[in-house]
Amino acid sequence: MSTAVVNKATKIIQIRRLYLFLFVVIAWVSLATIFRGRATLALPVSENSPFNDRVGAVAAAIRAGRFENPAFIYFFNPLREIIDSAVQLVRTLIAIPVSGSIIPVVGWFGVIGIVAFIVYASSNFKFTFLAVALLLGTGVLGMWTSTMDTIAMTLTAVIFSLGIGLPLGIWAGLSDRVLTFLRPFLDLAQIVPTLVYLAPLALFFLIGAASATIATMIYSIPIVIRITALGIRGLNNSPVEASISMGSTKRQTLAKVQLPMAKQTIILGVNQTVMAALSFVVIAALIGAPGLGGPIINALTVRNVGDGFVAGLAVVLVAIMLDRSTSAAVKTKKSFVPPSADEIKRRRLNVAAMGGFAVLSIYLSRNFLWAAVWPENINTSKIVSNATNTFVDYATTTLYFLTIGFRELITIAILNPLETLLAQSPWFLTVAAIAIIALIIGGRGVAILSVILLLAIVYTGLWRDTMLTLTQVIVATLLTMIIGITVGVWIGRSQKADTAIRPFLDAGQTLPAFVYLIPMLGLFGPTRFTAIATGIVYSIPVVTKLVADGIKNVPKSMVEAAIANGSTSWQVITKVQLPASKRSLLLAANQGLIFVLAVVVIGGFVGAGGLGYLVLLGSSKPEMQGKGLSAGLAILLLGIVIDRIAQTGARRK
Amino acid sequence: MSEHNSEAAISVRDLWKVFGPKPEELINSEDAKLPRAELMKKTGNTAAVVDVSFDVAPNEVFVVMGLSGSGKSTLVRCLTRLIEPTAGSVEILGEDILKVNTSRLRHLRRTKFSMVFQHFGLLPHRKVIDNIAYALEVNGVKKEARHKRAQEVIDLVGLTGYGQSYPEQLSGGMQQRVGLARALAVDPAVMFLDEPFSALDPLIRRDMQAEVIRLHKEVGKTMVFITHDLSEAMKLGDRIAIMRDGAIVQMDTPENLVAKPADAYVADFMRDIPKSHVLTLKSLARAPKPGEATDGPELDASTVIRDASPIIIQAGRPIRVASNGKPLGIVSSEDVLKLIAGEEQ
Numbered sequence: 001m002s003t004a005v006v007n008k009a010t011k012i013i014q015i016r017r018l019y020l021f022l023f024v025v026i027a028w029v030s031l032a033t034i035f036r037g038r039a040t041l042a043l044p045v046s047e048n049s050p051f052n053d054r055v056g057a058v059a060a061a062i063r064a065g066r067f068e069n070p071a072f073i074y075f076f077n078p079l080r081e082i083i084d085s086a087v088q089l090v091r092t093l094i095a096i097p098v099s100g101s102i103i104p105v106v107g108w109f110g111v112i113g114i115v116a117f118i119v120y121a122s123s124n125f126k127f128t129f130l131a132v133a134l135l136l137g138t139g140v141l142g143m144w145t146s147t148m149d150t151i152a153m154t155l156t157a158v159i160f161s162l163g164i165g166l167p168l169g170i171w172a173g174l175s176d177r178v179l180t181f182l183r184p185f186l187d188l189a190q191i192v193p194t195l196v197y198l199a200p201l202a203l204f205f206l207i208g209a210a211s212a213t214i215a216t217m218i219y220s221i222p223i224v225i226r227i228t229a230l231g232i233r234g235l236n237n238s239p240v241e242a243s244i245s246m247g248s249t250k251r252q253t254l255a256k257v258q259l260p261m262a263k264q265t266i267i268l269g270v271n272q273t274v275m276a277a278l279s280f281v282v283i284a285a286l287i288g289a290p291g292l293g294g295p296i297i298n299a300l301t302v303r304n305v306g307d308g309f310v311a312g313l314a315v316v317l318v319a320i321m322l323d324r325s326t327s328a329a330v331k332t333k334k335s336f337v338p339p340s341a342d343e344i345k346r347r348r349l350n351v352a353a354m355g356g357f358a359v360l361s362i363y364l365s366r367n368f369l370w371a372a373v374w375p376e377n378i379n380t381s382k383i384v385s386n387a388t389n390t391f392v393d394y395a396t397t398t399l400y401f402l403t404i405g406f407r408e409l410i411t412i413a414i415l416n417p418l419e420t421l422l423a424q425s426p427w428f429l430t431v432a433a434i435a436i437i438a439l440i441i442g443g444r445g446v447a448i449l450s451v452i453l454l455l456a457i458v459y460t461g462l463w464r465d466t467m468l469t470l471t472q473v474i475v476a477t478l479l480t481m482i483i484g485i486t487v488g489v490w491i492g493r494s495q496k497a498d499t500a501i502r503p504f505l506d507a508g509q510t511l512p513a514f515v516y517l518i519p520m521l522g523l524f525g526p527t528r529f530t531a532i533a534t535g536i537v538y539s540i541p542v543v544t545k546l547v548a549d550g551i552k553n554v555p556k557s558m559v560e561a562a563i564a565n566g567s568t569s570w571q572v573i574t575k576v577q578l579p580a581s582k583r584s585l586l587l588a589a590n591q592g593l594i595f596v597l598a599v600v601v602i603g604g605f606v607g608a609g610g611l612g613y614l615v616l617l618g619s620s621k622p623e624m625q626g627k628g629l630s631a632g633l634a635i636l637l638l639g640i641v642i643d644r645i646a647q648t649g650a651r652r653k
Numbered sequence: 654m655s656e657h658n659s660e661a662a663i664s665v666r667d668l669w670k671v672f673g674p675k676p677e678e679l680i681n682s683e684d685a686k687l688p689r690a691e692l693m694k695k696t697g698n699t700a701a702v703v704d705v706s707f708d709v710a711p712n713e714v715f716v717v718m719g720l721s722g723s724g725k726s727t728l729v730r731c732l733t734r735l736i737e738p739t740a741g742s743v744e745i746l747g748e749d750i751l752k753v754n755t756s757r758l759r760h761l762r763r764t765k766f767s768m769v770f771q772h773f774g775l776l777p778h779r780k781v782i783d784n785i786a787y788a789l790e791v792n793g794v795k796k797e798a799r800h801k802r803a804q805e806v807i808d809l810v811g812l813t814g815y816g817q818s819y820p821e822q823l824s825g826g827m828q829q830r831v832g833l834a835r836a837l838a839v840d841p842a843v844m845f846l847d848e849p850f851s852a853l854d855p856l857i858r859r860d861m862q863a864e865v866i867r868l869h870k871e872v873g874k875t876m877v878f879i880t881h882d883l884s885e886a887m888k889l890g891d892r893i894a895i896m897r898d899g900a901i902v903q904m905d906t907p908e909n910l911v912a913k914p915a916d917a918y919v920a921d922f923m924r925d926i927p928k929s930h931v932l933t934l935k936s937l938a939r940a941p942k943p944g945e946a947t948d949g950p951e952l953d954a955s956t957v958i959r960d961a962s963p964i965i966i967q968a969g970r971p972i973r974v975a976s977n978g979k980p981l982g983i984v985s986s987e988d989v990l991k992l993i994a995g996e997e998q
């Protein structure tokens with residue numbers, strides 16, 4: 001009785017909120033039409049706002065103090081040198097020539113041997129074969145050296161990240177206070193788009209392998225901490241309590257109970273860290289990371305899709321290789337029983353044999369040229385590049401309707417109107433509208449926070465560019481949600497569909513966002529829509545998975561009751577499954593927004609304009625540096641606004 | 654605060670545990686008597702253990718029972734400071750547990766106390782034998798010695814041959830045998846068992862109860878046994894304490910609880926227990942009515958009625974009840990029938 005009343009009341013409130021929302025939108029649209037074009041705060045690309053100038057001056061001052069400022073002399077410079085020597089050490093192992101020689105310490109054949117040994121030792125023959133084949137693939141694509149550089153950079157960053165992140169993660173897993181202290185940083189790290197990290201770091205650590213490594217570490221350490229802490233906190237409490245009850249010290253409980261039990265999660269964390277580091281290393285080419293990122297950026301800049309595709313494909317191969325070889329160690333079966341003694345013995349022999357092969361291959365690679373340097377005549381980069389370009393021409397001419405047609409449809413139907421609304425109306429109108437929407441969705445606290453952050457964006461002088469970016473983010477997220485919910489409902493309801501589709505989602509999630517830009521550029525040309533399409537493709541896996549899991553978690557009894565009442569499938573979906581998984585949908589929308597934002601700003605490379613473009617401009621033109629840094633700040637502020645509104649919206653009933 | 658009983662193995666006085674923002678303020682206050690939900694609303698606190706005092710004699714099996722949420726687990730954890738009590742004092746084997754330092758506490762946990770958990774709490778990544786030897790291991794006992802001891806308790810609890818298995822390879826009942834063995838491995842003076850059998854099937858539960866009775870006879874430990882299963886409590890307990898909302902409402906022998914429940918809550922608890930399984934002849938003995946035969950067989954007053962009834966029926970006349978040879982009265986088959994019929998209503 002009383003719950004029915006409460007339900008009814010919430011329903012009325014929800015309906016009220018919907019009407020309120022519609023009313024606000026209508027009022028906003030009408031006012032925007034009336035005042036169109038006024039107070040838009042447009043700032044020409046080549047001009048700096050006063051704030052931009054001030055940031056530029058600060059940046060210049062920081063740069064000037066590089067050899068005098070104690071912070072540099074005693075912290076930034078030594079840190080850079082330490083990291084730099086580590087990176088260079090790893091690079092000379094596999095990627096760049098040792099001084100006085102033309103080859104690295106280990107040539108290509110030796111690397112193959114080492115990889116085979118490591119992957120075999122941590123998993124099985126199937127994965128070893130796969131890893132070796134993928135690695136050879138990068139060589140065949142003519143990308144061996146760049147690939148080795150990317151791997152060297154990734155490994156260095158991962159080793160440092162684990163060295164710092166694991167202890168902190170364990171600590172945060174054990175102590176509430178440490179977690180409370182770290183949590184804001186961890187949360188923030190999840191929002192900050194990769195592009196935003198780069199310029200500030202280059203300011204303090206110069207451009208080059210070292211600063212790229214440090215940027216990568218800053219990006220991946222929070223991931224290590226988060227997963228490790230989660231692994232320890234997520235443990236079943238009773239073994240831990242039992243251990244304490246038997247008089248273990250804290251250290252004994254950690255070493256004998258918590259760490260062994262959390263091992264699988266921690267390995268999973270290592271896997272995630274490797275993948276995050278890889279994707280960051282690729283984009284860190286912008287601040288001088290050697291490796292596969294460079295060719296991609298060059299190709300994107302001159303719009304040579306073919307060349308970009310070759311390097312991008314190499315990244316994909318490396319990504320799959322690293323993912324498979326690190327996740328192979330994660331057992332799918334949750335069992336602690338080790339294999340039998342016989343099996344262990346047999347395996348030891350095999351591993352030893354593989355070790356022998358590795359040693360032999362290293363020896364060969366150091367003594368024979370064929371094993372040291374990847375053979376020049378095995379190089380398909382030209383062929384692949386040309387074939388790609390031919391296909392792109394075909395796609396953009398013959399498949400016109402599928403590519404350009406779709407692009408124009410979305411652009412005219414959604415993108416342009418929304419951009420007019422957000423970017424062509426007076427700034428205070430937009431701020432007010434967003435604040436009211438934040439109020440409706442998330443409540444007073446978020447509304448106030450949004451206003452403050454939006455005003456800060458206005459203060460940077462980049463309001464209009466922010467609105468351009470926001471437009472793309474909203475459009476991309478809408479489309480992502482439509483696709484993600486459709487596919488998510490499908491695979492949430494059908495195990496068959498799940499089995500068929502999930503591997504693609506998993507694979508899609510491991511690829512760096514940067515890589516997706518290349519085919520999208522090929523299909524849609526250098527436009528705003530390309531950034532949107534990339535954002536969609538990049539965020540679909542995570543959104544779809546969240547939706548599918550939400551649908552799956554709806555209690556079976558609810559669905560069965562609905563079916564027993566004679567509901568059609570459509571009714572079951574719309575009246576039971578979707579409403580019951582509302583939380584997952586909102587979480588998916590939040591993740592979608594954040595993922596899309598990260599990618600859309602990279603779209604600055606392919607003509608998407610907005611804040612991302614300004615960041616890139618800032619890193620290439622010294623006089624625009626202040627504006628680039630400000631744009632990074634604006635992206636961050638926008639990200640926080642989006643995240644806060646979506647998060648509090650998701651938390652509310 | 655009243656004195657501790659120096660004879661007792663465990664002596665608890667005025668023990669409190671309050672969860673919440675301001676736990677101390679609640680001690681001995683009027684608010685502590687409020688029902689849980691109201692207290693939560695008013696102060697944001699939960700009084701999980703409220704002013705509890707009791708003594709457990711050496712080798713006694715002391716059962717604590719109560720509904721879910723009545724504070725049983727919290728109470729037993731306070732005794733060994735797995736949860737720090739808010740107020741009160743606990744003496745175990747003459748030592749003031751709440752005053753000892755951490756290293757002494759660790760030593761006591763390693764050698765004198767042990768605990769068995771509802772969800773077993775086995776270490777999934779260790780073999781059975783290494784689970785059982787864990788307390789010895791953290792106490793620095795050499796591998797050979799601790800494995801030898803572990804093997805002894807493995808045999809004691811009937812797990813011979815399973816030492817090299819992993820917990821996940823065992824059934825629930827066997828896993829809890831590992832839990833028992835682990836608790837016995839250090840030859841503790843006091844064992845705490847928190848609903849050790851609640852997660853088991855009824856049949857296996859019965860086996861395990863018999864096992865505990867057997868072990869108690871063989872090794873004779875002082876036990877604090879938590880359960881919410883009344884028949885388990887009756888079977889195992891020398892004395893039973895009944896908890897409600899954190900406080901002990903009655904504490905007595907099984908027989909007295911059935912015969913003289915302190916209030917409606919306890920009576921409600923006891924309703925499902927067949928009285929004839931618990932009450933003894935003493936509670937039925939009465940003076941013979943005129944004309945009743947007084948030459949029936951004699952039974953001791955402490956005989957449980959259920960065990961006496963076949964004899965009464967066979968005798969075909971009232972039996973005589975005596976305590977230590979002193980006649981108390983007679984019991985007829987009609988009396989027994991009345992008792993049984995009375996509880997059917």
Ligand SMILES: Nc1ncnc2c1ncn2[C@@H]1O[C@H](COP(=O)(O)OP(=O)(O)OP(=O)(O)O)[C@@H](O)[C@H]1O
Nearest residue numbers: 672699701719720721722723724725726727728881
């Ligand atoms: N760590 C804690 N923080 C806050 N409240 C707690 C905590 N642990 C227990 N409580 C509360 O204390 C009360 C007693 O809990 P306890 O687990 O001791 O009950 P129990 O009698 O063992 O119940 P059960 O039969 O379900 O095991 C409950 O209301 C519980 O919600």
Ligand SMILES: [Mg+2]
Nearest residue numbers: 725726727848
């Ligand atoms: Mg309990």
